[in-house]
Amino acid sequence: LAVAAATEAVAEAKLDQGVDRDRVGVSIATAGGGLQSVVETANQLQERGPSRVSPFFVTMYIANAASGLVSLRWGFRGPSLTHVSACASSSHSVGEAAEAIKRGQVDVMVAGGAEAVIVPIAIAAFSNMRALSRRNDEPERASRPFDLDRDGFVLSEGAAVLVLEEAEHAARRGAKSYGELIGYGASDDAYHMADPAPGGVGGALSMRAALASAGIAPDEVGYINAHGTSTPANDRAETQAIKDVFGDHARKLMVSSTKSMTGHLFGAAGALEAIICVLALRDGCIPPTINYDTPDPELDLDFVPNVARSAKVRVALSNSMGLGGTNGSLIFRAP
Numbered sequence: 001l002a003v004a005a006a007t008e009a010v011a012e013a014k015l016d017q018g019v020d021r022d023r024v025g026v027s028i029a030t031a032g033g034g035l036q037s038v039v040e041t042a043n044q045l046q047e048r049g050p051s052r053v054s055p056f057f058v059t060m061y062i063a064n065a066a067s068g069l070v071s072l073r074w075g076f077r078g079p080s081l082t083h084v085s086a087c088a089s090s091s092h093s094v095g096e097a098a099e100a101i102k103r104g105q106v107d108v109m110v111a112g113g114a115e116a117v118i119v120p121i122a123i124a125a126f127s128n129m130r131a132l133s134r135r136n137d138e139p140e141r142a143s144r145p146f147d148l149d150r151d152g153f154v155l156s157e158g159a160a161v162l163v164l165e166e167a168e169h170a171a172r173r174g175a176k177s178y179g180e181l182i183g184y185g186a187s188d189d190a191y192h193m194a195d196p197a198p199g200g201v202g203g204a205l206s207m208r209a210a211l212a213s214a215g216i217a218p219d220e221v222g223y224i225n226a227h228g229t230s231t232p233a234n235d236r237a238e239t240q241a242i243k244d245v246f247g248d249h250a251r252k253l254m255v256s257s258t259k260s261m262t263g264h265l266f267g268a269a270g271a272l273e274a275i276i277c278v279l280a281l282r283d284g285c286i287p288p289t290i291n292y293d294t295p296d297p298e299l300d301l302d303f304v305p306n307v308a309r310s311a312k313v314r315v316a317l318s319n320s321m322g323l324g325g326t327n328g329s330l331i332f333r334a335p
Contacts, residue, residue: 001159001268002028002066002114003073009110010074013163018173024108025078025100026071028161029093031086031267031322032117034061039119066114066159078106084267086322087227088186089113090160091270091330095184097164107169112161113268126155129194131231143264144291145228145257146235146303153229156263160272179278182315183216183331185209191325196234200241203227203319206327207245210317214331219249221331222313223286225273227321228257229264238321239299254311256304260290270320274330277316281334284312 006028010016015024037060045053059065064082071080079100083092090113097109126132133142133152143154170177187209189202196202211218227238235257243250258276265272280286285308292305313334320328 001116001157002112002161003069005112005114005159005161006070006073006110009112009161009163013165013175014173015074015108015163019108021075022077023106024076024110025080025097025106026067026076027079027081027083027093027097027109027111028066028070029083029089029113029267029271030063030066030115031084031089032115032122033063034065035117035122036119037061039121070110076110078109085326085328086324087264087266087269088320088322088326088328089267089270091274091318091320091328092186094162094164094181094271094274095186095328095330098181098184101164101166107166109164110161111164112159112271113265114159115266115268116157117266118155118157123155133230141291143230143260144293145226145230145260145289146239146296146299147292148294148296150230150232150235152231153259154263156265157268158265158272159268160275162271162275177335179281179335180333181330182333183210183214185211185213185329187327189325189327193324196237196321197325198237200237200244202325202327203238203241203321204244206329207241207317207319210329210331211245216315216331218246221246221253221315221317222311223277223280223316224253224255225277225316225318226255226257227319228259228289230257230259234321236298238319239301242301250301253302254286254304254309255301256287256289258287261287270318270328270330273318273320274332277318277332281313281316281332284310286311286313
């Protein structure tokens with residue numbers, strides 16, 4: 001999945017020409033790593049014994065396999081990094097990739113996330129955590145972030161990869177720019193391994209850090225792609241965090257959860273939603289929160305219900321909030 005997504009990104013950015021591959025790095029995140037390989041190999045060990053365990057198992061399950069394969073595929077010899085921070089993994093991956101460019105360590109970073117955790121053991125565990133929606137008779141309506149009747153997320157899988165490049169370096173190459181990553185923040189709730197902190201204090205810290213990094217005022221943000229998992233506690237905490245950070249401006253913001261349409265890509269979610277933010281800025285089209293039928297009186301922001309909205313926005317913020325209390329926020333500006 002990571003190589004497939006990176007193939008599209010590298011081709012679009014024309015990284016096969018005019019770059020010093022010693023100064024191109026890779027940062028592909030994952031939360032679950034090669035979980036399918038672990039399950040299959042464990043079964044093989046039990047059924048056929050240790051001599052039948054593949055010597056390739058180690059390189060199939062390690063979390064940095066995706067970054068390693070992308071580096072290998074194109075001969076990128078810069079830093080090869082992997083962030084493993086649950087649902088915030090690829091937001092951290094993209095944010096830290098930008099930091100490497102700002103430090104002058106590299107000119108280009110291929111950054112994103114890949115996840116494939118739809119295996120019985122993961123589904124069972126998430127279900128027993130009461131994290132998954134029970135709306136099995138209407139799967140297309142199961143993910144309903146911020147709706148009064150939300151009851152959990154729909155797990156999905158996939159990969160999303162961006163190419164981040166130092167602006168002058170990109171201009172010299174004549175590279176096409178879709179937008180600018182201007183802010184990055186990260187924090188932890190330090191509260192609970194699965195439940196968000198009351199009031200969304202950790203998420204608020206992450207957003208404030210991103211705003212400070214970007215050097216902009218809260219009222220310059222026009223759109224937030226929310227973490228919005230469709231769980232009762234997370235959506236409540238994130239809404240409270242947005243109100244805390246943005247004050248009166250919160251009610252003027254457009255806030256949507258595209259997980260209502262994509263499901264929850266776990267460690268790859270942040271990178272996918274970063275791309276969605278950039279395209280929303282480029283196209284002047286704000287994606288909706290679908291399946292928003294019954295407003296929750298506690299959650300009273302503009303969640304762009306059910307239908308995409310035409311709107312020219314200059315700045316967008318993307319939130320990711322993960323298990324272990326980890327948070328990441330990215331801020332993008334239109335080119």
